[in-house]
Amino acid sequence: MASMNCHYYSFSLKRTVDVNVIIPTPEGNEQITSEETKKSYPYDTGLPVLYLLHGAYGDYSSWMRFSNIERYAQKHCVAVVMASADNSFYQDMYLGNNYFTFFTEELPAFVKSIFPISKRREDTFVAGLSMGGYGAWYLGLSKPEQYAKAASLSGALDIEMTYERTKDGEGGSPFRWDLIFKNPTDVLGSDADLITLYDRCEKAGNLPELYFACGTEDFVYDMNTAMKAQLDERGSKAVYVEGPGNHDWDFWEAYIQKVLQWMLPL
Template identity: 75%
Template structure:
């Protein structure tokens, strides 16, 4: 696995950014000929690519530091891209950076121009944890023509309820709501509402495949169960998994393996 850190100027954000990229390469224990290497590592054709999103308080290095994503990506022979979004919920902020534009337009364009990734929708995926779980569905449902599958782990999938719970003090959160949204009290029914985005995808006839997982001891477990029920009522096909676990890296490191197997079976 080739692990690279890219430090470059982002036009949509207006400052330099750090991006970690994993590219699978033949490992020492893989005794392969040049011909089998071409089949296993089709760089010219383009490898599947996963945009992997961090949660609140995290950054581009979170998955790299706290999980075994590099080993898992090697197994599934896919490129993994990780970048920072502050605590923005992956939005184009009202006062702040345009993270939706960065993640949905600029970053994929940069990655496709530099790295051996497929340009096909069928090979392009997005996943994340907590705030990044919301972000994965948000990107996937906002740009269904771009992502084939979107996966949420312990996701804050109901952003309206998340705002209300933080506002009334029932949960903590570092999100600068008045900087993210012009009017945070009007999130419901807006393009930040995942249910609105899902309905729009259905109407337009293109919906990414969705995955949802949450630990049964997670403080977001009830929210995830409610979202699961809502999606079932809409007739949505969502792969749902739950199991013992909390809002921590033990759970996410385990379930990212399930996510990769669902996205890129081996």
């Protein structure tokens, strides 16, 4: 297992950024066996890659610090890329940084130029938790030609409802909606609305595969069940999973393993 921190200048964000990259290796497991060393690691054609997104209050290091993502990346032979988006909801902000451009254009170009990562859509995935759960679907549905699968864990999937709940700073909300959107009250039906993006992809016939999971005790549980209802009305094949759990790392640690199994079955 190779785990690297890259510190480089981002032209789209106009500042230096940190990126964590995990590259699985044939010698990565603590217990090396002859069977393990015979596994296929297609460095010549490129490894499948997962862009793994953090939630509010988090950063590029969150998944590395609070989960065993290195072990799971090794198990599924997938490269994992993690970068920071502040509390931007992965948007090109109205008054702020262009995080959508960074995550969908600059970051993939950077990592593919340095690491043995596949350039094929069918090998490219995105997933995230909470704000990053929204972000994963937002990137996947905005760039369906780029991502084969997108997965949300405890995702804030209803951007309008999230705005209404946090616009007054209740609960110590970290979101500066006036900086993220020019008109935050107009997000419903806009390019930031996941159902709008879903319908657009469905009409064009280029939907990525979708997965979402949420704990039944989570404060975004109602958003996820409402999303399921809307997708069911459309006859969607999106995979929805729920179970006991809250908005915490116990849930995300358990369900990122389910996400990887869905993305890259063993």
